[in-house]
Amino acid sequence: MREIYRKRGRSVRYENGVFINTSEAGEAIEDGLFFECRPIAAAELPEFDSTSLRAAVEAIRDLVVHPVSIERLVLTEGVVEHTFGEQVWSEKHRRIHLSLIHRSIRALVDTGDFQTDSLEEIVRALRDTGPEGDPPLRARLAPRVSAAVLPLLAGVTPPNVTLMQSGGGFDGKGDPIEMRRIESPPWPNWYRPGYRVRPLRAPLNIRARCDVTQIERELPRAVALMGPVESFSIRVLLEDAGRTRPATLQLVRIESVADDAVWFPYGSGSFGAEMVL
Numbered sequence: 001m002r003e004i005y006r007k008r009g010r011s012v013r014y015e016n017g018v019f020i021n022t023s024e025a026g027e028a029i030e031d032g033l034f035f036e037c038r039p040i041a042a043a044e045l046p047e048f049d050s051t052s053l054r055a056a057v058e059a060i061r062d063l064v065v066h067p068v069s070i071e072r073l074v075l076t077e078g079v080v081e082h083t084f085g086e087q088v089w090s091e092k093h094r095r096i097h098l099s100l101i102h103r104s105i106r107a108l109v110d111t112g113d114f115q116t117d118s119l120e121e122i123v124r125a126l127r128d129t130g131p132e133g134d135p136p137l138r139a140r141l142a143p144r145v146s147a148a149v150l151p152l153l154a155g156v157t158p159p160n161v162t163l164m165q166s167g168g169g170f171d172g173k174g175d176p177i178e179m180r181r182i183e184s185p186p187w188p189n190w191y192r193p194g195y196r197v198r199p200l201r202a203p204l205n206i207r208a209r210c211d212v213t214q215i216e217r218e219l220p221r222a223v224a225l226m227g228p229v230e231s232f233s234i235r236v237l238l239e240d241a242g243r244t245r246p247a248t249l250q251l252v253r254i255e256s257v258a259d260d261a262v263w264f265p266y267g268s269g270s271f272g273a274e275m276v277l
Contacts, residue, residue, distance in 0.1 A: 001031065001032065002029065002030075002031045003029070003030045003031070003084070003085070003173070004027060004028070004029050004084075004085070005027065005028045005029075005030075005082070005083070005084045005172075005173075005192070005195060005199075006025070006026070006027040006028075006040065006042070006082070006083040006084075006195070007025065007026055007027070007080060007081070007082050007083075007194075007195045008024070008025035008026075008042045008043075008044075008045060008080070008081050009022075009023070009024060009025075009045065009078055009079060009080035009081065010022065010023045010024075010044065010045040010046075010047065010048070010078060010079055011076055011077060011078030011079075012048075012050040012053055012076070012077050012078070013074070013075070013076045014053060014054075014057050014073070014074065014075045014076075015072075015073070015074045016072065016073060016074075019050075019054075022078075023044045023045070024039070025039065025040050025041070025042035026038060026039045026040055026195040026196070027040050027195060028195045028196070028198075030198065035198050037195050037196045037197075045079055045081060048077070048079060050077060052077070052094075052114050053075050053076075053077045053094075053114065055114075056075055056096065056114035056116060057073070057075060059116045060073060060096075060098065060116055060119065063116060063119050063120055063123055064100060064119075064123055065123070067102055067103075067127060068100055068101070068102045068123050068126050068127050069100070069101055069102070070098070070099070070100060070101075071099040071100065071101045071106065072097070072098070072099040073096075073097075073098050073099075074095075074096070074097040074098075075094075075095065075096050075097075075114070076093070076094070076095045077092075077093070077094045077095075077114075078092070078093055079091070079092045079093075080092075080093070082170070082174070084172075084173050084174035085174065087170070087174030089169075089170045089174065091169070093112070094112065094113050094114050095110070095111070095112060095265055096109065096110065096111045096113075096114065097109070097110050098110075098119075100122065100123065100126055101126075102126045102127060102129065105126060105129050105226065105237075105246060106226055106227065107122055107125070107126050107224040107225070107226060107237055108224065108225045108226070108227065108228070109122060109144065109224065110144075110148075110264060110265055110266065111144070111264060111265070112263050112264055112265045118142075118144070121223055122223055122224045122237070125223045125224065125237050125239055125244040126224070126237060126244075128243070128244050129237060129244045129245060129246065130243055130244065130245050131245060132245055132246040132247065133245055133247075135247045135248055135249060135250075136219070136220045136238070136240065136247070138216075138219055138220075138255070138276065138277060139219055139220045139221065139222055139238065139247075139249055139276070139277050140215055140216065140217075140219045140220070140221050140222070140274060140275060140276045140277070141221075141222045141236075141249075141274070141275040141276075141277065142221060142222060142223050142224070142272075142274065143261065143262050143264075143272030143273050143274060144224065144225075144264065144272055145222045145223070145224065145225055145234070145236060145272070146208070146257075146272045146273060146274070146275040147262070147263075147264035147266050147270045147271065147272025148225055148228075148229045148234075148264070148266050148270075148272075149229050149234060149251055150163070150206045150207070150208060150266070150267075150270040150271075150272070151206060151266055151267030151268070151270055152229055152231075152232070152251070153206075153208075153251070154182055154187075154202075154203050154206065155182075155183075155184050155185060157182070157183075158251065158252065158253050158254050159253060160210060160211070160212070160253065160254060160255065161208050161209065161210050161254045161257065162181060162208070162209045162210070163181070163182040163203070163206055163207070163208055163209075164179065164180070164181055164182060164206070164207050164208075164209055165177065165178070165179065165180050165181075165182055165189070165203045165204055165205060165206060166179060166204075166205040166206070166207055166271060167179035167180075168205070171189040171190045171191065171192075171204060172189075172190040172191055172192025172199040173190045173192070173199060175189060175190070177189055177204050177205065182203045182206060185201065186201050187201040187202050187203050188201075189201070189202065189203070189204050190202070191204060191267075191268040202267070202268045203268065204268045204269055205263065205268070205269040205270065205271065206267075206268075206269070206270045206271065207261055207270070207271035207273070208254065208257045208271075208273065208275070209257065210254060210255075210256055210257040212255060212256035212257075213256060213257065213258055213259050214256055215256060215258050215274045215275075215276060216256075216276060219276065220238050220239065220240035220241075220247075221238070221239045221240075222234075222236035222237065222238055222247070222249060223236075223237050223238070223239055223244075224236065224237045225237075226246060229266075232250060232251040232252070233248050233249070233250055233251070234248070234249050234251065235247075235248055236248075236249055249277060250277075251277065252277070253277065254275060254276070254277060255276040255277065256275070256276045257273050257274070257275050257276075258273045258274035258275070259273070260273060260274075261273040
């Protein structure tokens with residue numbers, strides 16, 4: 001069966017001192033065996049106000065002060081229209097990708113909005129980081145950290161936790177995204193990061209649920225990632241008894257997950273919540 005997907009979008013991107021306005025349209029054609037993609041001519045979407053993006057850039061610059069410095073700062077805001085067969089849908093997005101560094105220690109920040117309230121906490125933790133010690137027996141993860149680990153858990157969920165796909169919107173083939181339990185592949189929905197790549201089956205907008213929702217506030221807290229999550233060991237900045245240090249935590253068992261969650265742009269989307277390991 002021949003499938004045609006078309007996408008047109010407009011965005012503003014800020015990267016390390018440069019603002020870039022982009023308007024692009026393209027299509028992907030797939031028949032099961034062959035896949036081809038190409039730019040196409042299409043009417044441009046209306047321009048949008050980039051005031052919020054520029055304000056977020058200035059807010060981040062003001063918050064990050066010596067001895068902490070910005071290694072990389074990327075903000076994007078855009079609107080996209082998708083067409084797949086007879087289905088047409090649109091979406092807006094905002095993203096921040098920020099890499100902070102102090103001496104040889106790095107902290108990564110990725111968000112799906114332009115809120116910068118929590119950045120002050122990360123800057124302070126990075127500024128005050130001391131030498132690494134033994135990892136704690138138990139720890140809690142900030143939502144920005146737990147969101148990054150959820151895509152890794154799809155299909156290998158630890159005991160005591162249920163992974164759910166959150167409902168709402170449409171997937172990469174225009175099918176509704178429905179709330180459902182994530183257990184094992186094949187996944188029911190399609191993730192399409194762009195028209196230049198084949199869509200792949202994936203759970204979308206993952207969130208974790210646990211019968212235990214109470215979070216022990218006295219536990220050491222992982223406030224930021226030090227690098228991408230690629231295994232069941234994660235490198236984090238850990239606040240512990242008023243001090244901050246690097247630590248390696250093992251994703252062996254999740255003891256509790258708070259009810260309140262925030263969406264983050266990890267993988268095909270995930271909802272981070274306070275979590276106890």
